[in-house]
Amino acid sequence: MRWVVTGATGMLGVDVVDVLRAAGEDVSALGRADLDVTAAQECRRAVDGADVVVNCAAHTAVDAAETEEGAAFAVNAVGARNLAVAAAAAGARLVHVSTDYVFDGTATEPYPVHALPDPRGAYGRTKAAGEWAVAASGADALVLRTAWLYGAHGACFPRTIARAGAERGALSVVDDQVGQPTWSRDVARLALDLVAAGAPAGTYHAVSAGRCSWHQFAAAVLASAGLERVALEPVTSAQFVRPAPRPAFSVLDTSQLAAAGVEPIGPWRERWELAAPSVLG
Template sequence: MNILITGANGQLGNEMQVLSKENPRHSYFFTDVQELDICDEQAVNQFVRDNQIDIIVNCAAYTAVDKAEDNPELCDKLNHIAPGYLAAAAEACGAALIQVSTDYVFDGTGHIPYTEDMTPCPNSVYGTTKLAGEQAVMEKCSRAMIIRTAWLYSIYGNNFVKTMLRLGRERETLGVVFDQIGTPTYANDLARAIFAAIDKGIVPGVYHFSDEGVCSWYDFTLAIHRMAGITTCKVSPLHTDEFPAKAPRPHYSVLDKTKIKKTFSIEIPHWESSLKACIEQLEK
């Protein structure tokens, strides 16, 4: 099959590039904004048609959650309008689309893991535009699959794990919020789940994916430092209101993964074992 992966220079896009080497039977088109501007409807249609694309995996997004509050138009363009263009182009060619979404489509006021049939209720520009993108994709492409994920990190790009490693080595003390609960997700694990869906055959619908287990950002930081052998930095727990941010953060954003595990027969690793694998890669 001919597979187009947009946002190829991001965390997930890079992991998709790595795993494509394990799946050489397909032909891949890895694009970022330089190769294909997904906000250009005509360019998207032409690219998908000319290259006879069978599956699009959209890893491109505006993910700067706080900056999004000041740039709603740009955020909407990338997270809502552009996925709609990709979906329409896919539909016109009979292709499937995998759209990567986020736990931010929920407000995080719940206390049990979010299932796919729970009603979304975003409370930030980022979450609102990502939900609009989901809806545009489902409306315009009959073979669309949405995968919501959370707390993504990898050896590529900027992310929480890299930041905590750096700060842990630079500082003697560090405060991290303990009252926001979720699940760290290694982008390599998400990329493997996407390949599992491609191999089994796309089953349209909404799915949730993160690694197994739950923790707070504070617990996550302690684990990062422990695994990296950082002992000189004292990490203290903070309340969310002690750490002001422009966009509200979900207090509870644990995703229920039952549907994706059953549909595609995948086993998901615990977040600690994946974190260990990522840190070993980073320390090489």
């Protein structure tokens, strides 16, 4: 099959391209310099002849989106629509990456795929709009919501924590936000598995099993980096105010994957231990 990957120079995009090529797939990797997803004509030309389009292009600066919502909307919603319409016209399957930020984070049980989106910030609003646009396009689309993403090819929480711990010797990390740390390479493999399995169009949650707080994840990162002696203080979100609201509960239910005949991603701690050497480098 011929695959087109947008956002191919980002953390997830690089891993998607690597995983697909390792599997022997024909891949066209398009970064921001190669394709402006906000331009409908460019999208149509880019996906012509493709069998599968994987949209990793996104405006992911969560805090900046609060004052740049128009720019975020252009990529996360208009760009998603352009690629979905282009994929539908080309007869290609679309894999569109979304986020836990489409939810308000007030749940106490894992969010099922059919839970009603209720974003609290600009980033979540634009990603929810992108999901809606993909659904309305008529494209044969798989929407993959992921969360707490980390990887070897971009800025991410583990590298920030390891660097800060080595420099400062003491850190404060929030312990009242709970989620599922997820390796970008696992999301890339899951995208390939869903397409290979002929999974029905719809929404799937692409996250590791289990759950932890940011504080617990930071402790695991420091242990992997050989920095166990770094003092790690738990703090509340109220003590660490950011421009954009963060979901307090970002645990996503993955049972839809088993129903599609695809193995879910394993426990977050096991996946982190496997990923740590490449992520921390």
